[in-house]
Amino acid sequence: MKKFINKPENFVEEMLEGIYLAHPAVTYTANDKHCLVTATPKPGKVGIATGGGSGHLPLFLGYVGDGMLDGCAVGGVFQSPSAEQMLEVTKYIDQGAGVLYIYGNYTGDIINFDMAAELAEFEDIRVTSVVGNDDAASSVIGEEHKRRGVAGILFVYKAAGAAAAEGLDLDEVTRIADKARLNTRTMGVALSSCIVPEIGHPTFEIGETEMEIGMGIHGEPGISRRNLEPADDVVDSLMERLFAESLYEDGNVAVLVNGLGGTPREELYILYRRVAERLSERGITAKHVFIGEYATAMEMAGASISLIKLDDELDRLIAAPANTPFFTRLKA
Amino acid sequence: MKKFINKPENFVEEMLEGIYLAHPAVTYTANDKHCLVTATPKPGKVGIATGGGSGHLPLFLGYVGDGMLDGCAVGGVFQSPSAEQMLEVTKYIDQGAGVLYIYGNYTGDIINFDMAAELAEFEDIRVTSVVGNDDAASSVIGEEHKRRGVAGILFVYKAAGAAAAEGLDLDEVTRIADKARLNTRTMGVALSSCIVPEIGHPTFEIGETEMEIGMGIHGEPGISRRNLEPADDVVDSLMERLFAESLYEDGNVAVLVNGLGGTPREELYILYRRVAERLSERGITAKHVFIGEYATAMEMAGASISLIKLDDELDRLIAAPANTPFFTRLKA
Numbered sequence: 194m195k196k197f198i199n200k201p202e203n204f205v206e207e208m209l210e211g212i213y214l215a216h217p218a219v220t221y222t223a224n225d226k227h228c229l230v231t232a233t234p235k236p237g238k239v240g241i242a243t244g245g246g247s248g249h250l251p252l253f254l255g256y257v258g259d260g261m262l263d264g265c266a267v268g269g270v271f272q273s274p275s276a277e278q279m280l281e282v283t284k285y286i287d288q289g290a291g292v293l294y295i296y297g298n299y300t301g302d303i304i305n306f307d308m309a310a311e312l313a314e315f316e317d318i319r320v321t322s323v324v325g326n327d328d329a330a331s332s333v334i335g336e337e338h339k340r341r342g343v344a345g346i347l348f349v350y351k352a353a354g355a356a357a358a359e360g361l362d363l364d365e366v367t368r369i370a371d372k373a374r375l376n377t378r379t380m381g382v383a384l385s386s387c388i389v390p391e392i393g394h395p396t397f398e399i400g401e402t403e404m405e406i407g408m409g410i411h412g413e414p415g416i417s418r419r420n421l422e423p424a425d426d427v428v429d430s431l432m433e434r435l436f437a438e439s440l441y442e443d444g445n446v447a448v449l450v451n452g453l454g455g456t457p458r459e460e461l462y463i464l465y466r467r468v469a470e471r472l473s474e475r476g477i478t479a480k481h482v483f484i485g486e487y488a489t490a491m492e493m494a495g496a497s498i499s500l501i502k503l504d505d506e507l508d509r510l511i512a513a514p515a516n517t518p519f520f521t522r523l524k525a
Numbered sequence: 526m527k528k529f530i531n532k533p534e535n536f537v538e539e540m541l542e543g544i545y546l547a548h549p550a551v552t553y554t555a556n557d558k559h560c561l562v563t564a565t566p567k568p569g570k571v572g573i574a575t576g577g578g579s580g581h582l583p584l585f586l587g588y589v590g591d592g593m594l595d596g597c598a599v600g601g602v603f604q605s606p607s608a609e610q611m612l613e614v615t616k617y618i619d620q621g622a623g624v625l626y627i628y629g630n631y632t633g634d635i636i637n638f639d640m641a642a643e644l645a646e647f648e649d650i651r652v653t654s655v656v657g658n659d660d661a662a663s664s665v666i667g668e669e670h671k672r673r674g675v676a677g678i679l680f681v682y683k684a685a686g687a688a689a690a691e692g693l694d695l696d697e698v699t700r701i702a703d704k705a706r707l708n709t710r711t712m713g714v715a716l717s718s719c720i721v722p723e724i725g726h727p728t729f730e731i732g733e734t735e736m737e738i739g740m741g742i743h744g745e746p747g748i749s750r751r752n753l754e755p756a757d758d759v760v761d762s763l764m765e766r767l768f769a770e771s772l773y774e775d776g777n778v779a780v781l782v783n784g785l786g787g788t789p790r791e792e793l794y795i796l797y798r799r800v801a802e803r804l805s806e807r808g809i810t811a812k813h814v815f816i817g818e819y820a821t822a823m824e825m826a827g828a829s830i831s832l833i834k835l836d837d838e839l840d841r842l843i844a845a846p847a848n849t850p851f852f853t854r855l856k857a
Binding site: 195196197198199200204207208209210211212214215216247248250251384385401402404421423424425427454455456457458459460461462463464465466469482484486489491492494496516519521522523 | 527528529530531532536539540541542543544546547548579580582583716717733734736753755756757759786787788789790791792793794795796797798801814816817818821823824826828848853854855
């Protein structure tokens with residue numbers, strides 16, 4: 194296991210210490226480094242919290258900042274944070290306007306966020322939830338509620354965060370987050386595994402020439418394992434599956450070509466080149482383009498393509514400025 | 526070779542097509558995609574050009590944009606672009622105020638940039654050059670002119686780019702770029718090799734448990750190969766060598782903890798945690814902190830630490846806003 198770590202059991206704690214040293218715009222509450230919150234809460238604003246396992250930077254904590262999220266409960270590597278940690282984040286970020294939870298569709302996270310929401314009610318904090326389920330590979334059409342949340346949650350964060358920054362109320366911010374969720378789909382492909390520090394060996398095996406279409410960001414099985422194809426063919430497979438969702442017929446989208454950790458940026462641009470061709474052929478305009486590492490699985494080589502269908506409202510909110518340790522967007 | 530590519534010989538061309546599709550703020554001149562320039566030249570401003578081999582994104586082209594660079598000649602993977610390409614970039618970006626070349630200390634780049642500068646003179650364009658040589662591992666103290674340029678060139682770009690944006694003249698921008706160069710040192714460590722697409726096998730071999738201190742970003746030999754140590758010990762080795770340069774005794778620095786491509790962000794933060802401790806012990810303040818992938822060697826696992834000693838002028842220029850496809854900094 195070749196990693197820059199000290200003791201594997203200190204991986205998350207020391208990573209968080211680095212985060213706080215590097216980024217004074219975030220801090221922690223309840224004397225628990227896993228309860229990451231903005232250092233500058235905005236009075237009266239709807240709070241937005243997320244949370245999930247570590248090992249996915251910039252997910253989840255990297256999007257706490259102006260114009261996006263207010264807090265994040267940080268779990269162990271690929272492990273849910275606790276309900277108690279989520280509650281502490283909720284209490285800190287509530288400014289009297291209520292709190293929206295946005296997180297991915299994983300059993301542990303659901304159980305803990307639901308419990309945190311109940312506990313928050315006892316503290317007279319109103320909580321709503323939107324559960325990201327953008328991974329089109331992880332269940333068939335008609336069973337979208339079974340799908341995992343992956344990189345496309347970025348669009349939900351961005352739209353909801355901009356809405357909250359505009360001063361909209363909890364119901365409106367929740368409506369927008371849910372619309373962003375419903376309009377977003379992701380398809381991924383993995384070329385290599387990753388190593389959880391406390392486990393010390395690859396999460397799964399994959400052959401020297403193989404790729405797995407639809408693999409999850411913790412190594413969950415995908416829908417097809419076969420020999421690696423030319424980049425354009427890989428994109429075509431992913432786009433075909435995305436287009437089958439009947440969401441992207443024309444109009445405007447935002448696109449995210451996300452690296453899973455071990456894939457060079459150059460390759461992401463080669464993928465995007467083909468994505469742009471396929472969108473253009475279909476008469477779809479890529480209004481906003483994000484290319485880079487936005488949701489990773491540590492050193493996993495691979496990539497995902499996310500699309501969000503834009504109406505005027507989502508277009509405006511995706512375009513809005515934001516400033517977090519891992520995401521900065523200037524005023525247009 | 527597991528890469529998202531089509532034909533290896535089209536790697537750079539297709540990567541560039543993706544760049545132009547994704548980032549309308551950059552375009553190309555002379556009908557050659559390798560001659561990347563800003564789409565919005567600023568009348569009267571000193572132009573800044575860079576250039577170098579591909580395979581290092583965000584280097585070099587990723588820093589063309591507001592507050593940084595105006596153009597970049599893009600070579601093949603790990604290959605210098607031609608003098609002709611540099612000249613075309615120079616002609617496009619010259620706004621009558623002259624052009625500064627900032628590039629790394631590699632033989633091919635020096636020969637070609639020097640030739641481009643001579644050719645530019647025939648076109649009545651005044652050109653100055655600052656050659657980045659921040660890699661402290663690549664030659665001993667006293668022979669700094671033999672050192673390679675690596676990730677620390679970011680600070681030279683940033684300082685010079687902000688100076689040019691402030692409207693300073695070519696002599697001033699050159700003076701500042703040279704001061705930034707003289708105040709910057711980098712030490713790197715590699716854990717794995719990388720694969721040049723047209724070659725198809727790893728550039729060098731490195732054992733399952735080994736690291737190489739001081740390896741260059743093309744796989745040039747370092748100063749010590751030994752078993753991988755705990756992250757804190759790795760940082761201590763790198764910092765010891767940086768401190769030996771007698772530049773960083775107290776005062777303010779900016780810090781860059783750079784991932785070489787295959788190393789997860791989490792690990793970079795674990796490294797930064799120790800960097801911050803070592804700086805603090807010495808009474809040095811990290812005024813600006815950059816953590817992420819700023820200069821890569823495709824999928825190489827590894828990291829580097831760069832420090833720039835700041836005076837008030839460099840502090841102001843590093844802090845200034847910038848907006849490029851791979852680097853955005855808001856107004857403080």
